[in-house]
């Protein structure tokens with residue numbers, strides 16, 4: 471059998487009779503052999519094309535993991551899930567290491583396990599460390615993985631582990647597991663290595679992004695400290711507003727994560743004041759209309775500072791809206807009612823209350839009873855009536871239980887301009 475002049479096989483024919491295989495028969499057999507050769511080549515090409523398409527689709531699928539999230543834990547989870555489903559294996563796991571000291575930074579498996587964070591590779595994870603140092607893929611039985619085996623699904627019998635060196639002093643291992651005994655094929659190992667290198671690329675991007683974001687956050691933290699140093703009346707204000715806003719959120723039934731987000735927004739709500747001149751910001755007397763206009767720029771300045779951080783986009787918007795009023799008379803955009811983010815409406819109540827009870831050089835802080843009256847008066851105007859009602863209830867409850875004239879977390883000597 472020939473294909474493009476190359477012999478790819480042979481057909482043997484025989485006869486049970488004494489009939490001689492003549493030239494006509496040989497011609498027919500030759501023709502049939504060529505047709506069979508063509509069919510075999512077509513089947514091979516189809517198989518190869520199908521495998522190539524599957525490989526390409528798996529590669530695309532792993533690359534897409536980089537689009538779903540930029541958190542390290544989220545990325546590891548996506549990779550573990552996607553490697554397991556694309557390779558059609560029973561289990562997959564990925565561990566991220568700090569490569570110099572072998573410390574596990576994070577890990578995720580397709581069955582949801584994640585409990586080795588902070589563990590050193592030298593402590594019971596010698597096999598994995600060895601794979602990482604030698605830089606070669608290995609196939610082994612689960613039992614040879616010592617302490618790590620308890621983190622692998624119990625029915626898994628054989629494991630293949632690929633080591634990958636990442637930039638920025640990081641490394642990772644990607645593993646797959648089968649419940650059936652027996653080894654992995656060369657093609658499976660090749661595909662695992664290919665998908666792992668693609669996954670590593672997405673992971674490196676996430677690591678880089680998180681480092682950049684962390685450095686930006688550190689800068690913002692420094693800015694908040696700089697404002698506090700610049701304006702002694704702001705000192706502690708942001709933290710007190712953050713605590714109050716978080717308490718309101720929790721009382722209103724928001725989940726812990728969202729309440730924590732409100733706390734962070736509270737810490738950052740006045741970050742834009744870094745862009746306000748000290749003469750205006752620290753003026754110990756009432757502001758002129760022009761000076762007040764300058765102060766009113768701080769939500770926009772805060773928005774511009776926070777906006778470049780992708781995971782802070784919602785916080786930037788909350789900061790922008792924290793001086794909006796429920797009746798539309800606030801600034802900078804004059805937003806109305808529920809068009810204003812819930813988080814910003816909560817911050818507005820906490821911020822105003824904290825400012826009211828604080829003393830300034832030009833006025834004394836209001837007693838809590840008086841501040842409660844002001845919040846009640848502003849319900850539906852300056853404040854969301856529902857949030858104002860709940861906050862007043864919280865203050866009254868606190869007064870009742872503590873029988874004190876001062877609420878928790880709010881020192882009476884703190885002074886602030888909201």
Ligand SMILES: [Fe+2]
Nearest residue numbers: 739740792888
């Ligand atoms: Fe403010």
